[in-house]
Amino acid sequence: MNKELSKTYTPQAFEDKWYSYWLEQKFFHADSGSEKEPYTIVIPPPNVTGVLHMGHMLNNTIQDILVRRARMQGKNACWVPGTDHASIATEAKVVQMLRERGIKKSDLSRDEFLSYAWEWKEKYGGIILDQLKKLGASCDWDRTRFTLEPSLSEAVIDVFIDLHKKGLIYRGLRMVNWDPQGKTAVSDEEVIHKEVNSKLYYIKYFLADDTGQFITIATTRPETILADVAICVNPNDERFKHLVGKKALVPFIKREIPVIADEYVDMEFGTGCLKVTPAHDVNDYALGQKYKLPVIDILTEEGFLNEHAEDTRYIGKDRFAVRKQIAIDLEEAGHILKVEEYKNQIGTSERTGAVIEPRLSLQWWVDMKKFMERNPQVLDAVMNDEIQFHPAKMKNTYRHWIENIKDWCISRQLWWGQRIPAWYDNEGNLVAVAKTARQAIEIANGQGLKAKGQKPEDLHQDEDVLDTWFSSWLWPISVFDGFKDKDNADIKYFYPTQDLVTAPEILFFWVARMIMAGYEFRGEKPFSNVYYTGIVRDKQRRKMSKSLGNSPDPLDLIEKFGADGVRMGMLICSPAGNDILFDESMVEQGRNFANKIWNAYRLINGWEVKPDSAFNDDILKANAISIDWFKGRFNAILIETEDKFKDYRLSEALMSIYKLIWDDYCAWYLEMIKPVYGEPIDESTYKQTVIFFEELMKVLHPFMPFITEEIWQNMAERKQGESICIEKYPEIKLVSDLPTPDLSRVFESIQQIRNLRNAKGLSPKESFEIFIKANSENLYKPYMFLIQKLANVSAITFVKEKVEHAILLPVDIDEIYVVLNLQMDAGAEKEKITKEIEYLDGFLKSVDAKLGNEKFMANAKPELVEKERQKQADALQKILALKGSLGSL
RNA sequence: GGAGGCAUAGCUCAGCUGGUUCAGAGCAUCUGCCUUACAAGCAGAGGGUCCGCGGUUCGAACCCGUGUGCCUCCA
Numbered sequence: 016m017n018k019e020l021s022k023t024y025t026p027q028a029f030e031d032k033w034y035s036y037w038l039e040q041k042f043f044h045a046d047s048g049s050e051k052e053p054y055t056i057v058i059p060p061p062n063v064t065g066v067l068h069m070g071h072m073l074n075n076t077i078q079d080i081l082v083r084r085a086r087m088q089g090k091n092a093c094w095v096p097g098t099d100h101a102s103i104a105t106e107a108k109v110v111q112m113l114r115e116r117g118i119k120k121s122d123l124s125r126d127e128f129l130s131y132a133w134e135w136k137e138k139y140g141g142i143i144l145d146q147l148k149k150l151g152a153s154c155d156w157d158r159t160r161f162t163l164e165p166s167l168s169e170a171v172i173d174v175f176i177d178l179h180k181k182g183l184i185y186r187g188l189r190m191v192n193w194d195p196q197g198k199t200a201v202s203d204e205e206v207i208h209k210e211v212n213s214k215l216y217y218i219k220y221f222l223a224d225d226t227g228q229f230i231t232i233a234t235t236r237p238e239t240i241l242a243d244v245a246i247c248v249n250p251n252d253e254r255f256k257h258l259v260g261k262k263a264l265v266p267f268i269k270r271e272i273p274v275i276a277d278e279y280v281d282m283e284f285g286t287g288c289l290k291v292t293p294a295h296d297v298n299d300y301a302l303g304q305k306y307k308l309p310v311i312d313i314l315t316e317e318g319f320l321n322e323h324a325e326d327t328r329y330i331g332k333d334r335f336a337v338r339k340q341i342a343i344d345l346e347e348a349g350h351i352l353k354v355e356e357y358k359n360q361i362g363t364s365e366r367t368g369a370v371i372e373p374r375l376s377l378q379w380w381v382d383m384k385k386f387m388e389r390n391p392q393v394l395d396a397v398m399n400d401e402i403q404f405h406p407a408k409m410k411n412t413y414r415h416w417i418e419n420i421k422d423w424c425i426s427r428q429l430w431w432g433q434r435i436p437a438w439y440d441n442e443g444n445l446v447a448v449a450k451t452a453r454q455a456i457e458i459a460n461g462q463g464l465k466a467k468g469q470k471p472e473d474l475h476q477d478e479d480v481l482d483t484w485f486s487s488w489l490w491p492i493s494v495f496d497g498f499k500d501k502d503n504a505d506i507k508y509f510y511p512t513q514d515l516v517t518a519p520e521i522l523f524f525w526v527a528r529m530i531m532a533g534y535e536f537r538g539e540k541p542f543s544n545v546y547y548t549g550i551v552r553d554k555q556r557r558k559m560s561k562s563l564g565n566s567p568d569p570l571d572l573i574e575k576f577g578a579d580g581v582r583m584g585m586l587i588c589s590p591a592g593n594d595i596l597f598d599e600s601m602v603e604q605g606r607n608f609a610n611k612i613w614n615a616y617r618l619i620n621g622w623e624v625k626p627d628s629a630f631n632d633d634i635l636k637a638n639a640i641s642i643d644w645f646k647g648r649f650n651a652i653l654i655e656t657e658d659k660f661k662d663y664r665l666s667e668a669l670m671s672i673y674k675l676i677w678d679d680y681c682a683w684y685l686e687m688i689k690p691v692y693g694e695p696i697d698e699s700t701y702k703q704t705v706i707f708f709e710e711l712m713k714v715l716h717p718f719m720p721f722i723t724e725e726i727w728q729n730m731a732e733r734k735q736g737e738s739i740c741i742e743k744y745p746e747i748k749l750v751s752d753l754p755t756p757d758l759s760r761v762f763e764s765i766q767q768i769r770n771l772r773n774a775k776g777l778s779p780k781e782s783f784e785i786f787i788k789a790n791s792e793n794l795y796k797p798y799m800f801l802i803q804k805l806a807n808v809s810a811i812t813f814v815k816e817k818v819e820h821a822i823l824l825p826v827d828i829d830e831i832y833v834v835l836n837l838q839m840d841a842g843a844e845k846e847k848i849t850k851e852i853e854y855l856d857g858f859l860k861s862v863d864a865k866l867g868n869e870k871f872m873a874n875a876k877p878e879l880v881e882k883e884r885q886k887q888a889d890a891l892q893k894i895l896a897l898k899g900s901l902g903s904l
Numbered sequence: 905g906g907a908g909g910c911a912u913a914g915c916u917c918a919g920c921u922g923g924u925u926c927a928g929a930g931c932a933u934c935u936g937c938c939u940u941a942c943a944a945g946c947a948g949a950g951g952g953u954c955c956g957c958g959g960u961u962c963g964a965a966c967c968c969g970u971g972u973g974c975c976u977c978c979a
Binding site: 020022023024203208360408411412415416419519520522523554556587588589590593594595596598600601603604606607608609610611613614615616617618619620621664666667670673674681682685689692693766769770772773774776778779780854855857858859860861862864865868869870871872873874875876879882883886 | 906907908909910915916917918923924925929930931932935936937939940941942944945946947948949961962963975976977978979
């Protein structure tokens, strides 16, 4: 004790030190053998390519708060960290690395490429986990997992085989969202729709009968005319009835295409004539199927035109270049009727940003309809709150998605990921789905299907890998090896987990699918609560992004304001589900709070302590009152925060604690017991004050782990292996067990007197005398010392009548009179009082009206009526006092 | 085009099953203070037709309808 402490809070001096200590002591490690109640969170695994951004900061701070609190409440807290292999993102990074080294991916074999990828992963992957340590994240690092590590990959493969066996996975030729940059299919959820300004071209198609008649179609994608196989009109459209059944010619290539009729065509849109391009549009594909039209795919996987485009001017060129060129060429050839500005929606790839191309291809799918039929709990559990969403309004979004669920495309044309365990013969026929070629043959033979005497070496495995989310959806189970060994001790103990904290935008990608996996593979929900964080935006509500450069580097912020300051600042204003508009001033507030705490500690630390016997009884008694009062406050806030935590209102819980520390403890309590400068403090008060401080640090620890540990460690001699992070969280006491002095009138008096000083420009150093006319003197008498000390009052006299020539300070229904040796501005004073009387008159009128209203008296609860009567009486008394004071001016 | 959400002080948000003359917090703002823990501070103050309109009710920020504006998700 009594160490020299720096005048300001300097987090850099101790944050790293305590984090290393926590790790050394293995406070964050949890074993399944424990008798304690488990509390489990699995981290939303960040991309292995990721670097810490503000979204992670918010998300992981919230998880850390929940975990640390649970740990202090005596639970066996386990927060499992890890990373996601992020197939598209990582593969892109590796390709880029190879390019820098002058290596082309196409020159490498699959195995060569993968060895480079692993090399990249070992070297650069997972930086983000180290960054989380800076934030104070109390993860069980011994349990760090990676979605592509061998055992998790094995789980993925087993699940694929299992679902295939159950008939829930199939392979089919379908229209997919094709990412020409990533050269892979992506799922619907990975497509981001954007509105863009484009042009609507009106193009003439001449009829094949050489009559010079033409049909005009409108399209935003003129390059796709080369893939046209029909023109479609609405059968009810009188304008075009005569054309149906005739043939038209595709400009330039002069392919003959039929004019057909289908109600799908919107007569209002464009010209009412639709060009049908089954290979490059989802709806056109459906039309093509219906009328058995050919499919002409004119694009390569990179989005270049191929030989099917027929016109050599365009073959081998990029789709966007062709769009420009063909528009010019059509114009020159007289095929363009007009061009309009047009706003439309285009799909872009979430990962690469490339414009998505609808493309027909053979992919693997999960049959979601069937899946949901098997697992109705996936929807029910959320709707009946067995799995609670915070905020609950996310339930609607969830239901809507589930009810309109579509099949999940799970194959990706990449190398970095789990390779699909499907085997084909030399003609490309699927032999079987199995772990190995040998097993595939065994299965095939067993079914008597492809029993052509093939050998394993005759088969080849599917070239594609699985969607990354196909491994993430197993995360809550796979991190505890629940697939390898269904009944191992860890999974039995830690699963289902308690809370999941995640961003709302991955509700469908991840949360919903984890719930599906939970019920399908374990017959149990994966977690009980889902906390949706908001999105971190800048002050102009723009999403923080690298390209905008509007995102501060979290590590710089931590360096500047301390991890605690950043955590506190981010959380104080971010209710669940609300976006947070980040501004550095938020973090400043956090830092200021830490500084406040630091200085409160310095104050206490500097006190000289003497035994109680050295003090007179009055001081001891007075301090005892202050102590009792704070005990009551502390307990009340503890109850309040408990409730808020139950509802996952973390920012409100923090706000309560913030005010408890700043207002109740620092501004009131410490000022109440603070000895005169240079004087000592009595031992029992000191001890109690330190205990309060310790308890406050515990309550705050989940939010601000570092400063609370630093102070807690300083407060007493602590042994190795002790830490606030494993201390017992303060428990709520029965309110009836606590003596709670009612200081409300006293506090109000003090504030009124301070206010008077401010208004009259009196220095706080100048003391004066006051007179109190109270309805119940007991609310003041025992606490007079507080008024004297905190409002610098020299003497207090209780009176029965009003005091002449004095200023009246109303305190609830009591009156305080102050006689000042100042020239009083009687006019101003009168005006003020008159206004007050006017207000009270109005108030009284409304209360009278209520009490005089028969229907109110008949319908309102008796307590309410009683309350109104009390208000009436109080108002009357106040008016009387004010009128009296007005008369004596 | 479909679904959902939101609208309360300058900003970010509370306001539980309607009941303190139309209401709260933090931050920001303003005023006065360098009062020996803290100017990253202390003491005060000001600030709101609770989005518009209509309805239900003795009584509406809260319930119902309608209009407007914003956001999110899906196609």
